[in-house]
Amino acid sequence: MNASNIQLLSAGILIPFLGTSLGAASVFVLKGTSMNDKLQKILSGFAAGVMIAASVWSLLIPAMEQTQSLGKLSFFPALVGFALGIATLLLIDMLLPHLHIQEDAPEGLKANLKRSTMMVFAVTLHNFPEGMAVGVAFAAFISGSSTITFSGALALAIGIAIQNFPEGAIISLPLQKELNSKTKAFWYGFFSGVVEPIGALLTILLTSWMVPILPYLLSFAAGAMIYVVVEELLPEASKGSHSNIATIGFSIGFALMMVLDVALG
Secondary structure (H helix, E strand, C coil), X not given: CCHHHHHHHHHHHHHHHHHHHHHHHHHHCCCCXXXXXXXXXXXXXXXXXXXXXXXXXXXXXXXXXXXXXHHHHCHHHHHHHHHHHHHHHHHHHHHCCCCCHHHHCCHHHHHHCCHHHHHHHHHHHHHHHHHHHHHHHHHXXXXXXXXXXXXXXXXXXXXXXXXXXXXXXXXXXXXXXXXXXXXXXHHHHHHHCCHHHHHHHHHHHCHHHHHHHHHHHHHHHHHHHHHHHHHHHHHHHHCXXXXXXXXXXXXXXXXXXXXXXXXXX
16 A cells, blocks of 8 residues: 555545544534534434445445355345344444433432433444444455445535534533533533544554454444434434435435445446
């Protein structure tokens, strides 16, 4: 791999972290303790469209293409990996509920864990498998044993970054009031995203070991992405009024990812 490819790869795995950081930085420019509802809806819808399209074209289809030698059972590794991806994110949510629990959590739980602490740990824990998903896509591209293109892996990273933007804001905006410091609130959001490039880099460094199980890993990443879309993005995008904005955002995101992965790949 030449120096140019290394630079592109480094930029690719840092893109999701950039999304979290920019979201956290919104504490310096946005007023109040929450993001504009319409903006959050269109971002959630757009990210959902990108991530679903990426899960199909950049992850599941390449996973099945790599196992064509199995004939009619070529779906099996993809099915197993996909199920494991869903199960892993479900287990994480059961062990440490994600952002939506803040409104529904029992009072005893709220008393034992501060809302801010729950948010930071929940987002951080969810960010690690998302970072690994990006790492798997780039690892597949590097190995040359998959049909995944650099543009496909890059589009997946961009989709996750867009999804991370509101998450970074969700951490930092409320914390500015509790901490009485915009700078400290920013750093909380910033460090919640550090695990993503770490997860991506670890996955890429183990590429040579992962080639034999790459179909399982690709579909695992797809399962993780689909879980995030169904559990987090779509409910956030469709609740309340102006859900049509989220639908438009979803359509644009899906179409854009389709163009990037198919036409440019």
